[in-house]
Amino acid sequence: MKMVIAIIQDRDWVKLSKGLTEHGYGVTKLSSTGGFLRQGNTTIMIGVEDEKVEDVLQLIRDNCKKKEIPMTLYPPSITGLNMTSPPVNVTVGGATVFVMNIEQFHHVE
Amino acid sequence: MKMVIAIIQDRDWVKLSKGLTEHGYGVTKLSSTGGFLRQGNTTIMIGVEDEKVEDVLQLIRDNCKKKEIPMTLYPPSITGLNMTSPPVNVTVGGATVFVMNIEQFHHVE
Amino acid sequence: MKMVIAIIQDRDWVKLSKGLTEHGYGVTKLSSTGGFLRQGNTTIMIGVEDEKVEDVLQLIRDNCKKKEIPMTLYPPSITGLNMTSPPVNVTVGGATVFVMNIEQFHHVE
Ligand code: NI
Ligand code: NI
Ligand code: NI
Numbered sequence: 409m410k411m412v413i414a415i416i417q418d419r420d421w422v423k424l425s426k427g428l429t430e431h432g433y434g435v436t437k438l439s440s441t442g443g444f445l446r447q448g449n450t451t452i453m454i455g456v457e458d459e460k461v462e463d464v465l466q467l468i469r470d471n472c473k474k475k476e477i478p479m480t481l482y483p484p485s486i487t488g489l490n491m492t493s494p495p496v497n498v499t500v501g502g503a504t505v506f507v508m509n510i511e512q513f514h515h516v517e
Numbered sequence: 518m519k520m521v522i523a524i525i526q527d528r529d530w531v532k533l534s535k536g537l538t539e540h541g542y543g544v545t546k547l548s549s550t551g552g553f554l555r556q557g558n559t560t561i562m563i564g565v566e567d568e569k570v571e572d573v574l575q576l577i578r579d580n581c582k583k584k585e586i587p588m589t590l591y592p593p594s595i596t597g598l599n600m601t602s603p604p605v606n607v608t609v610g611g612a613t614v615f616v617m618n619i620e621q622f623h624h625v626e
Numbered sequence: 627m628k629m630v631i632a633i634i635q636d637r638d639w640v641k642l643s644k645g646l647t648e649h650g651y652g653v654t655k656l657s658s659t660g661g662f663l664r665q666g667n668t669t670i671m672i673g674v675e676d677e678k679v680e681d682v683l684q685l686i687r688d689n690c691k692k693k694e695i696p697m698t699l700y701p702p703s704i705t706g707l708n709m710t711s712p713p714v715n716v717t718v719g720g721a722t723v724f725v726m727n728i729e730q731f732h733h734v735e
Binding site: 435509511512513 | 550
């Protein structure tokens with residue numbers, strides 16, 4: 409059995425969680441933040457049979473792949489002026505995934 | 518040395534933590550939630566000597582085993598009516614436990 | 627590749643995180659509390675190449691070593707009396723570190 413630990417963006421959690429649940433995988437979400445006060449990360453743990461690791465990785469790829477989205481940045485407002493910038497492309501998504509070995513699995517009933 | 522990672526119900530945390538501490542095990546509690554927005558789970562990590570794994574598992578079984586408790590469900594109130602349902606049995610408790618290998622252990626003094 | 631999991635004191639997080647980031651290590655901070663309701667711990671995860679484990683351990687030692695600091699303890703106030711105690715030395719810092727094996731590492735782009 410394997411433990412898949414993935415660090416994903418918060419924004420991808422709902423759809424990845426939905427995908428994992430629909431495919432029958434139990435997932436645990438840990439509250440987390442990135443290094444040196446960077447916000448917006450979520451760490452998830454999935455215990456999974458060895459032969460299902462690739463399927464879980466594919467679900468992560470499908471739901472967390474990087475993409476560019478146009479975003480309008482608002483500068484500090486200046487009273488009386490109505491400043492707008494053209495939208496810029498911002499890269500979102502991406503994930504870091506670790507797979508570790510599980511020696512024993514127990515289900516306590 | 519082994520890392521015991523257990524996902525338990527919040528309601529079992531205080532008594533399991535007390536049991537582990539009384540038996541001399543250090544335990545770390547991570548804030549967590551279950552898959553697809555399910556609430557009420559707690560993830561714990563315990564670093565433990567190989568020969569103590571079974572003792573820790575037994576403490577988890579003792580404190581987290583499933584049981585049925587009677588619970589009265591309150592329907593949305595209807596003004597002027599005093600509706601009560603008979604109590605129903607709800608299953609609580611249970612745990613998922615993973616045991617993983619620890620290659621190095623360091624205590625920083 | 628290795629997973630370094632360290633349980634440190636909250637007070638050491640900012641400087642350790644800064645040190646890890648400056649040396650190019652990605653670090654994920656998990657919200658955590660210690661056993662039986664003890665507060666003030668932080669759990670961090672660092673995925674790192676085998677040959678960098680010692681460097682990460684040294685950064686943890688440098689930033690989290692135990693030290694004694696003088697602390698003035700304030701007794702419950704008694705109205706009309708201005709009681710102060712001499713400062714006492716309190717030990718802070720220290721860390722528990724586990725190193726585990728990572729079988730696969732994936733970066734989702
Ligand atoms: Ni599907
Ligand atoms: Ni006992
Ligand atoms: Ni340096």
